Amino acid sequence: xxxxxxxxxxxxxxxxxxxxxxxxxxxxxxxxxxxxxxxxxxxxxxxxxxxxxxxxxxxxxxxxxxxxxxxxxxxxxxxxxxxxxxxxxxxxxxxxxxxxxxxxxxxxxxxxxxxxxxxxxxxxxxxxxxxxxxxxxxxxxxxxxxxxxxxxxxxxxxxxxxxxxxxxxxxxxxxxxxxxxxxxxxxxxxxxxxxxxxxxxxxxxxxxxxxxxxxxxxxxxxxxxxxxxxxxxxxxxxxxxxxxxxxxxxxxxxxxxxxxxxxxxxxxxxxxxxxxxxxxxxxxxxxxxxxxxxxxxxxxxxxxxxxxxxxxxxxxxxxxxxxxxxxxxxxxxxxxxxxxxx
Numbered sequence: 001x002x003x004x005x006x007x008x009x010x011x012x013x014x015x016x017x018x019x020x021x022x023x024x025x026x027x028x029x030x031x032x033x034x035x036x037x038x039x040x041x042x043x044x045x046x047x048x049x050x051x052x053x054x055x056x057x058x059x060x061x062x063x064x065x066x067x068x069x070x071x072x073x074x075x076x077x078x079x080x081x082x083x084x085x086x087x088x089x090x091x092x093x094x095x096x097x098x099x100x101x102x103x104x105x106x107x108x109x110x111x112x113x114x115x116x117x118x119x120x121x122x123x124x125x126x127x128x129x130x131x132x133x134x135x136x137x138x139x140x141x142x143x144x145x146x147x148x149x150x151x152x153x154x155x156x157x158x159x160x161x162x163x164x165x166x167x168x169x170x171x172x173x174x175x176x177x178x179x180x181x182x183x184x185x186x187x188x189x190x191x192x193x194x195x196x197x198x199x200x201x202x203x204x205x206x207x208x209x210x211x212x213x214x215x216x217x218x219x220x221x222x223x224x225x226x227x228x229x230x231x232x233x234x235x236x237x238x239x240x241x242x243x244x245x246x247x248x249x250x251x252x253x254x255x256x257x258x259x260x261x262x263x264x265x266x267x268x269x270x271x272x273x274x275x276x277x278x279x280x281x282x283x284x285x286x287x288x289x290x291x292x293x294x295x296x297x298x299x300x301x302x303x304x305x306x307x308x309x310x311x312x313x314x315x316x317x318x319x320x321x322x323x324x325x326x327x328x329x330x331x332x333x334x335x336x337x338x339x340x341x342x
Contacts, residue, residue, distance in 0.1 A: 011334050013129045014342065037104075038086040038327055041068040041077055046090070046111070047313050050320035054088070057324040061332060074098070081105065086327045088320075089117070091307070096122035107330050111319040112137055112310055113177070114260065116233050120341040129330060131338040133322040135177045137315035141284075142181035144309050145258045146189070148282045148302075149226050152254050156299050166190035171224025173217065174231040175200050178258070182228050183211050196220040222248045226256055233260035242268025246279060254280040258309050261285035273297055284309050 011018055038058050040046070046054070051067070058065045068080045074093065081087060081102035087094065088109050099105060099122045107129045110118055115132045123130045149170070154162035170186045172179045175197035183193045187210060194212045196219070206213040214220050221227060227249065231237045242265025246255065257264065266287050273279050273293075279300065286303040287293060293301050310319065329335035 011336070013334075013336050013339060014124070014127075035064065036062070036085040036331060037064045037066060037083060038088065038324075039066045039068060039080055039084040040088045041071070041080060041092055042090050043069075043071060043092055044090055045069040046320045047316045049313070050317040053317065053321050054324040057321065057328060061328040063328075063331075086331060088323045088327065090319075091117055094118040094123075099123055099126050099128060102128075107131065107327055109133065109323040109326050111323040114232065115340050116260070116262075124341045128341075129336060129339050130341045131323075131326050131330070131336075132340055133319050133326065134338065136319040136322050137310035137312075138177035138181055140312040140315035141178045141258050141309040142185055143312075144284060145178070145182050145228050145256055146185050148256050148258070148284070149228075149254065152256075152280050152282050152302065156302060158299060165226075168192070168225040169194060169223060170226040170228055171195070171214075171220045172211075172228050172230065173197075173220060174229070174259075175206070175211075176230060179228070179230045180209060182230070183209055187211075191226075194220060194223055217245070218248060221245045222250065224253060225250060226254050229255065229257045229259045229263065231259055231263055233262040238262045239265040241265060243272045244268070246272035247276065249276075249279060252278045252280075254282060257281070257283040257285060259285070261287060270296070273300065 040051070040054060055065050066080065066084065068077065071077060077092065078098055078101045081098055083104060084102055085104050086107045087105060088111060090111050094108055094117060096119045099119065105128050108118055108123060109131045111133050113132055113134050115130060118130050120130055149165055151157065153165060166189060169192040172182055172193065172195040175195045179195060183195065186193050194214050195206060196214050196217055203213060214223070229241065241263050246269055264287065266289055269281060270289070270293065273281060274296065281300070282302045284304050284307055290303050310316065326338060
């Protein structure tokens with residue numbers, strides 16, 4: 001029986017046009033495929049089980065795997081990408097400088113939902129596809145959001161009378177993977193759930209989840225005892241949560257941020273919390289002025305020491321394995337399902 005080699009359908013990742021294989025390219029592909037190198041670069045390493053699984057997926061596909069863990073200087077990453085074809089990161093900064101230092105780079109996968117740590121414009125300019133792994137850490141983030149609500153409702157577990165979540169209203173700002181999971185968990189605790197997301201147009205999605213869809217961000221905030229933030233950091237959302245929306249919250253309300261620091265107008269938030277001594281803010285993304293806020297607001301404010309949303313073994317493994325599979329899918333078959341750059 002002769003040797004056969006399956007050629008994937010090759011498409012231009014930016015126009016989706018089908019590209020024809022030249023004979024010389026076929027020969028080069030067969031000869032060099034096993035030589036393709038994938039770098040897993042993580043200042044905060046994946047769990048050992050995740051690394052093992054990722055290596056298995058990549059090596060079984062015929063790729064060489066290189067590791068860069070717990071590095072401290074960006075120069076270490078710049079040096080490590082010099083000969084790689086694919087790059088998997090967590091929250092590591094993939095800047096234009098990093099991309100320019102990787103002439104063979106074809107794909108970057110951010111193991112997680114957010115991808116503002118990757119310079120998308122630079123990647124596109126150099127013909128590099130960038131993907132994320134949406135949904136892989138959603139449950140971990142949703143559980144943290146609920147835990148933060150309980151923590152603040154019980155006065156951060158300090159002496160004194162707190163209150164229960166049952167019967168309270170949680171407003172969910174952005175109804176994606178995490179938002180929907182927060183809704184389900186909140187309903188299990190007996191909470192009323194309302195949500196706003198201008199990008200979710202299917203009313204049945206809210207109705208099937210038993211969630212009341214509201215028509216504006218203003219209506220969401222004025223009705224929520226707990227406001228759970230899940231919006232991405234975009235030019236439109238950065239600094240959008242500040243004095244006006246905070247002041248519209250009901251008496252004793254808590255803003256819960258497991259999204260991004262950049263969406264908060266910190267000056268406006270501080271002003272609102274100073275004026276309204278009943279308001280609370282709990283965040284998984286410490287503000288720039290964290291020490292001042294802690295001193296000013298005491299038990300009404302809490303920030304995790306470092307971002308904890310995806311810091312579970314399950315999320316770590318899920319995101320890592322998904323990233324490895326996506327690298328293989330792209331390099332072998334041209335799959336671009338989760339491409340985030342244009």
